[in-house]
Amino acid sequence: MLPCAETTQNVERGAFRDALSQEGLLIATGVAGVYGRSAAFEDTLLRVDQLVQRTGAIDHPDVMRFPPILPRMTFERSGFLKSFPHLVGTVHSFTGNEHAHRALLHAAEQGQDWSEAFAATDVVLTPAACYPVYPQLRGTLPPAGRLIDVMSYCFRHEPSDDVARMQMFRMHEHVKAGDVETVFDWRAVWLRRIDRFVDALGLDAGREAASDPFFGRGGKLLADSQRDQGLKTEVVVPLANTDQPTAIISLNYHQDHFGQLYDISAEDGSVAHTSCIGFGLERITLALYRRHGFDRHAWPAHVRKMLGF
């Protein structure tokens, strides 16, 4: 039997997800964590996206947009496979002849696994919007560093009943690269901005020192170290369940991890440090519906004004 708290959480999670479906805001597809979005949900999300864009525009970032796939070479270099193998989605394709094709169709008709005929391609699904950016920063940065605005769908293989834990979701990020001081100053600015951002949306948010879901037994040590060093700060809100709030914004300091891996140097020749802030667009949108109700035209006037409707 499940512990009581967990049972309650599951029921609560299911109830919020089912209510979103009944309201027509999300569309079930038969796979956990994969949903269609209604016109209203999508419009709200795009308005959140524009708000993130406007909030960050005063820093004049370079805007780049990548499709939700990443070259395998870039991915292999990133260290993601070491830390989070359980979340990765690789893309495979069929390169067989007509004979192999007939065998493939036969297997599919018999309800057997037909994927063995599929070999790995040169791409994997993007695990976070910032991954395609680092190879583009290779070389020596200008004195003020570089600042990039990216947004894309991301994939995480974690099928879940928790509607806030989707297999594909959009993340809008700012990525800063430069010397330690430049990156620290940039982080300090965003730590102040975050409070205004969540206040403007009327969300009851808290801030937490956090860690990533590292794989395996060694993962706990890595997570503890990350938390102790204050490398990850999350803005959390009550969402699919109230006992365990959900992160909607994450501010990450990578030290010189990506600078080393992708040969990025600060102007003084030292290895560049990097940091990113990521806004989970589906999660912020879900938090708005959770906080203010399913009828967005009844949301507080200041929230509607901020989102422009």
Added chain:
Amino acid sequence: MLPCAETTQNVERGAFRDALSQEGLLIATGVAGVYGRSAAFEDTLLRVDQLVQRTGAIDHPDVMRFPPILPRMTFERSGFLKSFPHLVGTVHSFTGNEHAHRALLHAAEQGQDWSEAFAATDVVLTPAACYPVYPQLRGTLPPAGRLIDVMSYCFRHEPSDDVARMQMFRMHEHVKAGDVETVFDWRAVWLRRIDRFVDALGLDAGREAASDPFFGRGGKLLADSQRDQGLKTEVVVPLANTDQPTAIISLNYHQDHFGQLYDISAEDGSVAHTSCIGFGLERITLALYRRHGFDRHAWPAHVRKMLGF
């Protein structure tokens, strides 16, 4: 040695792609057919997307938005694996333990194929924006049928130097389902609208009876039959090479193919017919840069007005 015409085409293709990179409109990633988009390119594309949306809005479609993955069950039913196995991208993930993880990392470090540890998940990449829609139409349609507006990134495994043949690109579609007459009337309306749409963008477009790239030797027969029956009409423009124009819009009549597969009935109980029109957003955007030049502020006034800048 390659035939002369093909060599010329390849050079021409490469030249347009390289020019787009030099202008900073597209960002190379090291994998053929996978590009980043600049702020200007992305903004132009989103304006094309909005123009498609506005053009179709007078029909009051139901708007749905899906992430670029499709449940494997939905995909298996679609017939895509039979006709286009070479274009499919399946998504695989790692479900091994720490021992398997160590072996995986060792293989990756040695530059070996580490993908064998990855098994098929419940999802595949969406091959066309309309595929997630059909299961949602299951049952009996209302008298006027149903009309759905969808847009998403799509995947096709066809790495190419032709910049118009990307591995991931966005497709905005309208999908109509109903009885034969309803679907025919809807197609006739769009066939008239298409001309105004491309004229408004100042594109030198032609219209062609076309066919899909069916797999294998039998594929040619299927393609000929599709063309002879007039099931696919494409709007084509000179793009990456002038000898072979590129499709930017495609109007497809599926007869009762999807109606049968996904149990969709017209109001009179007959199997529903379906049709879709797809706008290739990257291709239309590329066609605009090809036709009017890399500086979009020098584009004809009527084109800029249509796109709202």
